[in-house]
Amino acid sequence: xxxxxxxxxxxxxxxxxxxxxxxxxxxxxxxxxxxxxxxxxxxxxxxxxxxxxxxxxxxxxxxxxxxxxxxxxxxxxxxxxxxxxxxxxxxxxxxxxxxxxxxxxxxxxxxxxxxxxxxxxxxxxxxxxxxxxxxxxxxxxxxxxxxxxxxxxxxxxxxxxxxxxxxxxxxxxxxxxxxxxxxxxxxxxxxxxxxxxxxxxxxxxxxxxxxxxxxxxxxxxxxxxxxxxxxxxxxxxxxxxxxxxxxxxxxxxxxxxxxxxxxxxxxxxxxxxxxxxxxxxxxxxxxxxxxxxxxxxxxxxxxxxxxxxxxxxxxxxxxxxxxxxxxxxxxxxxxxxxxxxxxxxxxxxxxxxxxxxxxxxxxxxxxxxxxxxxxxxxxxxxxxxxxxxxxxxxxx
Numbered sequence: 001x002x003x004x005x006x007x008x009x010x011x012x013x014x015x016x017x018x019x020x021x022x023x024x025x026x027x028x029x030x031x032x033x034x035x036x037x038x039x040x041x042x043x044x045x046x047x048x049x050x051x052x053x054x055x056x057x058x059x060x061x062x063x064x065x066x067x068x069x070x071x072x073x074x075x076x077x078x079x080x081x082x083x084x085x086x087x088x089x090x091x092x093x094x095x096x097x098x099x100x101x102x103x104x105x106x107x108x109x110x111x112x113x114x115x116x117x118x119x120x121x122x123x124x125x126x127x128x129x130x131x132x133x134x135x136x137x138x139x140x141x142x143x144x145x146x147x148x149x150x151x152x153x154x155x156x157x158x159x160x161x162x163x164x165x166x167x168x169x170x171x172x173x174x175x176x177x178x179x180x181x182x183x184x185x186x187x188x189x190x191x192x193x194x195x196x197x198x199x200x201x202x203x204x205x206x207x208x209x210x211x212x213x214x215x216x217x218x219x220x221x222x223x224x225x226x227x228x229x230x231x232x233x234x235x236x237x238x239x240x241x242x243x244x245x246x247x248x249x250x251x252x253x254x255x256x257x258x259x260x261x262x263x264x265x266x267x268x269x270x271x272x273x274x275x276x277x278x279x280x281x282x283x284x285x286x287x288x289x290x291x292x293x294x295x296x297x298x299x300x301x302x303x304x305x306x307x308x309x310x311x312x313x314x315x316x317x318x319x320x321x322x323x324x325x326x327x328x329x330x331x332x333x334x335x336x337x338x339x340x341x342x343x344x345x346x347x348x349x350x351x352x353x354x355x356x357x358x359x360x361x362x363x364x365x366x367x368x369x370x371x372x373x374x375x376x377x378x379x380x381x382x383x384x385x386x387x388x389x390x391x392x393x394x395x396x
Contacts, residue, residue: 068389071328074309075374076383077321077360082338083119083369085112090363092135092350094144099355103144104363105132111146111156116354119371125156127163134177136186143200145186149173153188153198167198169205178221178228185242187228189216195230197242207245211238218261220270225284231258231272239286249286253279262302262310264324271310271324273299278312278320280327292327295320301350305357313362317346328387341366 088107095102101122103113111132113123130150137144143164144156153174155165172191179186185206189195195209195216214234221228226239226248237251237258251272260273268283271292278292278299297314304310310322321331337346347365354361360372 069326071323071326071330071385071387072308073380073383073385074307074321074323074330075376075378076331077319077333077372078375079335079370080359080373081119081371083114083371084338084367085114085121086110086367086369088131088367089347089349089365090367090369091131091133093352093361093363093369094135094137095352095354095361096137097139097355102352102354102361103135103137104369105135105146105148106363106367107131109148111135111144114369116359123161125161127154128152130173133173133175134188136177136179138179138200139181141184141200145177145179147174147177147188147190149175151190153177153186155186155200165200165203167196167203167205169196169198169208170194175215175217176219178219180221180223180227180242182223183227183242187219187221189219189230189232191215193232193234195219195228195240197228197245207242209238209240209245209247211247211250212236214257217257217259218272220261220263222263224268226286229261229263229270231261233257233259235274237261237272237281237286239284248284251281251286251288253288256298260299260302260312262304264304265306267324271302271304273302273312275299278302278310278322280324290327292322292329294329295332300348301362303351303353303360305353305360307357309357311351311353311360313348313351315347317348317364319348319362326387328385330383330385335362335364335370337364337366338368 086106086108090104090106092105101113102116105111109128111125128148130148132146132148134147142158147153151170153167154163157164170190174188174190176189184200186198186200193212197207199206212232212234214232216230216232218231227242228240230238235254238247239249241248254274256275258272258274263270270281272279275298280289282289295312297316297318299312300315301313308324310324312320317335319333320329322329345366348362350363362370
């Protein structure tokens with residue numbers, strides 16, 4: 001008994017005693033601990049204070065004080081214009097750096113260029129032989145990049161309006177594309193479960209970012225490390241070191257396919273969207289901040305503007321408008337399918353704000369492109385904030 005009493009006790013574990021003799025028993029061995037499914041789990045630091053202390057039986061020690069951010073008032077958004085012209089689902093939208101035109105990609109195998117102010121069709125680019133799934137535009141070159149389910153990645157010269165380069169290497173359909181903002185590389189991801197980094201000029205494949213076990217459905221690129229973020233249908237997000245082509249972090253918090261990623265324009269943070277939640281993350285390590293809960297749909301697209309508004313578009317045509325710092329959803333509306341469309345064709349596949357952040361463009365399953373803007377007549381009195389602080393906004 002004397003020897004056993006000198007043994008260190010597990011943190012927070014009450015000394016086990018024999019009911020007959022009152023003698024402290026030795027702590028359980030590793031095998032016993034394993035058989036009882038007991039484990040030491042790494043808990044997020046903010047949650048560690050309360051969770052760890054209560055589990056250890058040390059009394060209630062509160063978590064680090066978490067500042068509750070009150071939402072800022074934003075004007076609600078309304079539909080301004082509906083643009084028709086595509087013959088298939090509109091799968092991707094990008095806006096010209098000069099904010100004069102935008103391009104859309106569709107399941108009708110075409111890319112169309114539209115005037116942003118008037119909504120008039122300026123140009124139709126043909127060349128893909130299957131659904132065009134992604135578009136990206138370079139801020140530093142007169143190039144538009146496209147990818148599609150025909151495994152092709154194309155570089156279009158917008159001064160000549162023709163394909164000047166093709167990037168070959170994907171083994172299946174290419175679903176997502178991003179242009180690096182400061183380095184002349186292009187990142188594409190697809191059904192072959194890889195993201196590929198291409199030298200824009202030489203067409204060489206610089207890296208194959210492998211590790212995902214399902215379709216890479218969303219990609220984001222930025223100038224600071226981690227320079228590439230990928231979201232996959234294997235429900236993980238990977239942050240990549242572009243120099244070595246290896247993941248610096250793997251985020252496994254989502255339980256569903258991640259179809260949307262959006263980088264915040266001024267904060268060093270990003271949002272990811274899946275059917276379970278929209279999640280808020282902090283760079284560089286990919287620290288989980290909180291959930292934005294309430295958009296109960298498969299999230300196909302996310303977009304930020306400079307006014308801290310996050311837009312989320314759902315597969316059922318639902319739209320959520322969020323105040324990013326507080327996570328408050330200040331508007332939820334449904335995008336109505338166009339006359340002659342089925343009700344099941346109310347789905348939002350892609351979205352982007354224009355360069356001013358004052359207009360929002362969405363591409364939808366009813367083959368239309370919708371332009372949204374803030375309601376100029378709305379005031380905090382006509383559309384008050386209905387918000388109460390959540391007891392525990394940080395849930396896994």
